[in-house]
Amino acid sequence: MLTSFMEGILCCLTSKSTNVVVPVETSEQADGYEFVEVKPGRVLRVRHIIPDRPVVEEPTGQGGIVSCKRKITVYRNGQLFIENLGDRASAELKNCQNGDTEPNSTVEVELTECGNSSPPVGIPEPRSESGTAGKDRTAETLAGEEAPVADQQTDQSQQTRKRRRKPKRTVVIDCERKISACKGTHQDVSLFFIHGVGGSLDIWGSQLDFFSRLGYEVIAADLAGHGASSAPQIAAAYTFYALAEDMRLIFKRYARKRNILIGHSYGVSFCTFLAHEYPEQIHKMVMINGGGPTALEPSLCSIFNLPTCVLHCLSPLLAWSFLKAGFAQQGAKEKQLLKDNNAFNVSSFVLRAMMSGQYWPEGDEVYHAELTVPILLVHGMHDKFVPVEEDQRMAEILLMAFLKVLEDGSHMIMMECPEAVNTLLHEFFLWEPITPPPPKKESKTRPESARAYSDNTKVPSEVRPASARQTSSNGCAEDQPGS
Template structure:
């Protein structure tokens, strides 16, 4: 502690940041490590593993074709109204915690207060035909009428929702197939967050490279052994996103899978939005909610760099307490071996202050059609589970899995469970239900419509069972909640 204080005092006197991370001297890549110059003088270390494939299995061409139809309307009062028009997506892929189908096809979200309305700032109303029918039946049989206040709120919400500000219509057909390690057109990209390094993915990179996958994992600027620019503008979201874009364009294959942790999940979302045809699937580990990023004005990371350096032992201890479910010798060794939270105070301050991304709001996320697996550590103190639940609500195709023994660094705490979840998701593909059989007998139109409806429901049940057969870990049902900023720690 005394040494850190003296170094911090020296930092204040000399106006320089100590404990800087610099790139190692290496002219030849070794053990799969490469150095990529994304900009003049801006060099990132990348671990690139190309496994030896004796027999390359080409994709069979089979897989599920999902109709992605969605209408997103933003009103002038801040309401977000989402209509899922693709029957297969809403009936087969949206699944609740108990495994039953979620029949909701409409989401109504109020992001801001509506005039003088006393409605909460964040409200989710999930509606279905069955609920509407139930309500109508209650009214016809003399059921209890809704409260007057509730009716007033509903009417007032409708009035406030009359003038759309922006409407986005998504209508596309997306083919989803299994990604095996023997497929030469598949690449896995692992992206860490604030304070991490590519080494935190050690267990995942070793596991999937042994299965034959091509693996790419970069060190963000200022992290690991990548170069450390001495200007704060080099660590904004847009600067780092451009670095990730360059890495992606250099190593991308035909089918790419993005795996992001914490702040790194935002870069995955950015790439999925920019290259929807090349991103086949996506995994977010403790990524947080679908909110626009904005740095907090009242944060410890706004303190001067030298003060943060003096507090670095306290910050490291706090990260250990909040990032791991258990704080023993094993967890401390994991931090040391994987070079996690080993960045300079200058980089840490610049990274936290540069998290400004106003485009990444709920509408931005709702436009994504990439199948996404959300993994959340139950004991995570950086990212509340409500944020990942909210992400699962907004995304078109999202599956939320909660690991009870993990925290923020769940990929290091529970590597076997995480690897299994990821692998099963990579191999998952929706099955196309068989076409309904044609009946030669003439039937009344009403009877034929009823038969078609029953056939569709049965197919949806079979499809849902297939989708969730791959994973047995717990998952949480979505509820609306917080708009907290994505926190660091990796």
């Protein structure tokens, strides 16, 4: 603590940062580590593992097709109206591969029909004369207050004016996606892991080892200023758009035909960005403690707005706060996890620039509602950084979202509960929606019973039954010949 305080004073006097992160020397180049220069002087450390697997292995199974047809209307007051125009996706999303769903573990978007729609997300039902307005007038009458006729006309005119409000913009999405199981033996599948602020690719150590052993090709990168990547000494190098461009170049370098993005915290925003940039190549997504579908904007009242030297003096306190809020339990095991996985080991300058550079106005609710890829939301119950209500809101906005809440985890859930997280991710990778079989065509042939009856009961046309009688012209019945 005293050393950090003295270094902070030196930083204030010299106006220079004392802890500059530079690429560290590593002897693990043969273990899948690479250094990729995304821009001149901007080098990122990447762990890329291609496991041994069969030479030719095509995906098996037909997969399922999910239709996405929804209309998104945004009004000038910021309210959002999401209307799903088809009910075909509803039955397909409610059934997993085995046809069952787990109660209280999956949050699905409520699909509304055009003729009989339920209240939309973020928009209250318009008040009608026979509905809410009638209830309000009844309540006023019971209270002994009679509304004047002029007031009623004013209310009606206001309601009419509200109904006629014009939307700011309207987005219509109409597409079909084929979703199939992604197995490790498929050579067209790759997994991309993206960490958040203060992390590194080492926080995915359990996931990288687990899925590489199953035959998956895995890719994880250190963000600029994190882990063993280079750390430019300009704040503009750590804005959202600069970091997103780095991830886009990494994705283009290692992408396959079907790619699955796994993001944690701030890394979820980069996954969403890539899903919009490459919608045909992103097969599935996983969001771990990513928060709600809101546009990013740096906070004006934040401790990270303090000068770099002050933040350096407070670095031990910040590390303790991160341990307190990021883990469900704070013991020797959790401290060792932080140390071994190189988490929250960034310079004060990088930390301040990262927090102040989180400006992404495009990433609003409409931006997330346009995603048509299946998404798994994983949330740790004890997370103090991201409330569970934000992930629930995300699940409501997204079309195909499955929310899983783990009671024993917190913000760093992939390090606290690696077995549970790996199991959830693997099941999601193998999941595919069930396509209902086509209706059976009715057979035009006669039933066997009718055919047998027609073959066995042949009545001669020349011989009439004995009970039949001929009627004479005078109305008397005559006996048949031979009776």
